[in-house]
Amino acid sequence: MTKENLEMPDKNGYFGEYGGQIIPPPLIDIMNDINDAYDNVVQTESFQNELQSLYADYVGRPSPIYFAKRLSDKMGGARIFLKREDLNHTGAHKINHCLGEALLAKHMGKTRVLAETGAGQHGVALATACALVGLDCEIHMGEIDIEKEHPNVTKMKILGCKLVPVSRGTRTLKDAVDSAFEEYLKDPVNSFGSSEKSVG
Ligand SMILES: Cc1ncc(COP(=O)(O)O)c(C=O)c1O
Numbered sequence: 001m002t003k004e005n006l007e008m009p010d011k012n013g014y015f016g017e018y019g020g021q022i023i024p025p026p027l028i029d030i031m032n033d034i035n036d037a038y039d040n041v042v043q044t045e046s047f048q049n050e051l052q053s054l055y056a057d058y059v060g061r062p063s064p065i066y067f068a069k070r071l072s073d074k075m076g077g078a079r080i081f082l083k084r085e086d087l088n089h090t091g092a093h094k095i096n097h098c099l100g101e102a103l104l105a106k107h108m109g110k111t112r113v114l115a116e117t118g119a120g121q122h123g124v125a126l127a128t129a130c131a132l133v134g135l136d137c138e139i140h141m142g143e144i145d146i147e148k149e150h151p152n153v154t155k156m157k158i159l160g161c162k163l164v165p166v167s168r169g170t171r172t173l174k175d176a177v178d179s180a181f182e183e184y185l186k187d188p189v190n191s192f193g194s195s196e197k198s199v200g
Contacts, residue, residue, distance in 0.1 A: 094125035102129035105192035115194035118173030120152025127159035137161035
């Protein structure tokens with residue numbers, strides 16, 4: 001395997017012999033459109049300027065790197081550094097790709113961004129990005145996770161997103177993924193499915 005094919009996947013989502021993608025057949029063309037739109041817009045100065053300035057002024061990047069001395073001492077040997085992505089706006093790395101997705105969705109004329117969430121970090125980041133750029137946001141979340149992650153549920157609601165409780169199966173992230181995909185399939189043209197793997 002060469003270094004190149006470890007950095008970017010081929011058109012079928014493979015990094016050399018690893019990777020791949022599993023997509024419901026009716027979404028294949030829609031996903032290809034999103035891919036093409038991303039490949040085009042990512043090269044434009046206006047998209048890059050907007051994204052980079054949001055990263056700097058809205059997210060607070062680059063986040064610092066912190067030497068964890070006591071943890072390093074305890075682990076005996078390695079010097080451990082922590083990249084403080086938790087200091088980003090919304091408290092995780094997820095805002096990075098959610099902002100890129102929201103800008104891309106807006107650029108494509110989509111009106112709604114959909115996702116599932118488990119702990120709620122993904123949902124909060126996406127609801128934040130959609131509120132910022134003015135897109136509808138719909139988050140699917142298992143009933144068990146809704147109970148466990150009440151503060152994030154409150155944040156998503158304050159941010160104006162539609163929260164869809166998922167009562168089937170495990171009532172956690174696994175079934176929330178299926179529920180979000182089912183919703184996506186109802187109106188794939190106007191919707192954009194958020195995934196950590198798409199932008200960012
Ligand atoms: C698309 C997507 N949904 C959900 C999750 C789960 O994160 P969270 O528990 O914050 O929702 C991830 C995490 O990697 C993700 O990429």
